[in-house]
Amino acid sequence: PWSSFAAxxxxxxxxxxxDQVRGYYPRWPTRELELRIAELPSCDDQAVRETYAGFxxxxxxxxxxxLTPPCALICGGDSPMVGDADEHRxxxxxxxxxxxxxxxxxxxxxxxxxxxxxxxFRQIVGWLAxxxxx
Numbered sequence: 001p002w003s004s005f006a007a008x009x010x011x012x013x014x015x016x017x018x019d020q021v022r023g024y025y026p027r028w029p030t031r032e033l034e035l036r037i038a039e040l041p042s043c044d045d046q047a048v049r050e051t052y053a054g055f056x057x058x059x060x061x062x063x064x065x066x067l068t069p070p071c072a073l074i075c076g077g078d079s080p081m082v083g084d085a086d087e088h089r090x091x092x093x094x095x096x097x098x099x100x101x102x103x104x105x106x107x108x109x110x111x112x113x114x115x116x117x118x119x120x121f122r123q124i125v126g127w128l129a130x131x132x133x134x
Contacts, residue, residue, distance in 0.1 A: 005052055012040035027104070027112045055081060065093050069132045072098045072124045076105030076112060098127055 004024065011020060021033045028036075073090065075082040082090075087099055100120040105112035109120075 002049070002052055005048060009040060009043065009045060009048055012037065012043075025108075025111070028108070029111065029114075032108075032111045061089075061093055064090060064097070067094065067097060069096060069098075070128050072100065072127075074100050074102060074109055074117065074120045074124070076107055076109045077101045077103040078105060078112070079107045079109075081107050096132070098124055100124060 008016075008021070008024060016037055018030060018033045018037065021036055022028070025033065025036075073082070075087065087101065090097075090099060100123055102109050102113050102116040102120050105116055110117040
């Protein structure tokens with residue numbers, strides 16, 4: 001929720017720690033937590049708020065249906081950004097584009113589940129090597 005993002009932004013600007021950020025993202029590697037600590041304080045509050053709002057309001061279906069293989073979507077099974085209903089809608093809109101869901105991952109798939117992300121990536125590369133038949 002926005003309240004979580006707002007809290008993280010305030011903590012980052014006040015000087016957060018890896019352990020504090022790990023409370024929000026327990027599966028992320030330390031390197032990525034440190035990157036967030038380094039970069040988040042430089043973010044403009046309004047820009048973060050508008051970007052967050054866009055996750056709830058921006059639709060990308062018009063762009064999605066214009067894509068052609070070798071495009072694919074890798075999404076996290078725990079992500080609030082692309083739920084089951086969204087995935088079904090996207091499959092209906094562009095059935096030739098593969099969608100691979102990675103379990104135990106949120107929006108930042110490779111940071112939440114590194115091995116799962118690369119398994120999904122290998123699956124997509126294999127699909128492309130076979131000529132794009134799912």
